[in-house]
Amino acid sequence: MGSIQFNARDAELLYSFPKPASDVATIVRCFVFLNRAAPPSFGEFASCLTKGLRAGIIREEGERFVIDDDWYGRIHMADATAENEIESMLEFESRFVGVDFDATTDAACALTEGEYESVLAKLR
Numbered sequence: 369m370g371s372i373q374f375n376a377r378d379a380e381l382l383y384s385f386p387k388p389a390s391d392v393a394t395i396v397r398c399f400v401f402l403n404r405a406a407p408p409s410f411g412e413f414a415s416c417l418t419k420g421l422r423a424g425i426i427r428e429e430g431e432r433f434v435i436d437d438d439w440y441g442r443i444h445m446a447d448a449t450a451e452n453e454i455e456s457m458l459e460f461e462s463r464f465v466g467v468d469f470d471a472t473t474d475a476a477c478a479l480t481e482g483e484y485e486s487v488l489a490k491l492r
Contacts, residue, residue, distance in 0.1 A: 369471035372423050378416040379461035381408060382425065382435065383443055383453075389432035392479060393487045400491075402453055407491070410484045414477040421475040428475070
């Protein structure tokens with residue numbers, strides 16, 4: 369199925385997923401809050417979701433998405449020792465970006481750009 373590489377934006381998005389399974393709106397709100405940034409573009413969000421699903425990092429539960437428990441621990445490994453969540457996220461990013469991960473499935477993000485834009489409109 370090939371290998372997958374994640375970029376810095378993917379790391380920021382994955383770090384922003386709440387622990388319980390969450391809908392797209394909640395994930396985007398958490399991303400905006402943690403990164404103090406505008407929401408990711410549809411392309412960034414869909415790409416990260418697809419790569420995360422294919423690598424087995426993200427699972428879909430109905431219309432919600434959740435980080436696999438083992439991966440959640442790996443993503444937040446530095447939370448206890450970092451000065452703040454930004455430092456923890458940067459530590460995760462330094463270990464994660466550019467590494468080759470094996471695809472475990474051919475799953476893909478089914479979210480459409482229209483659906484994503486509708487979510488963003490409701491958050492404004």
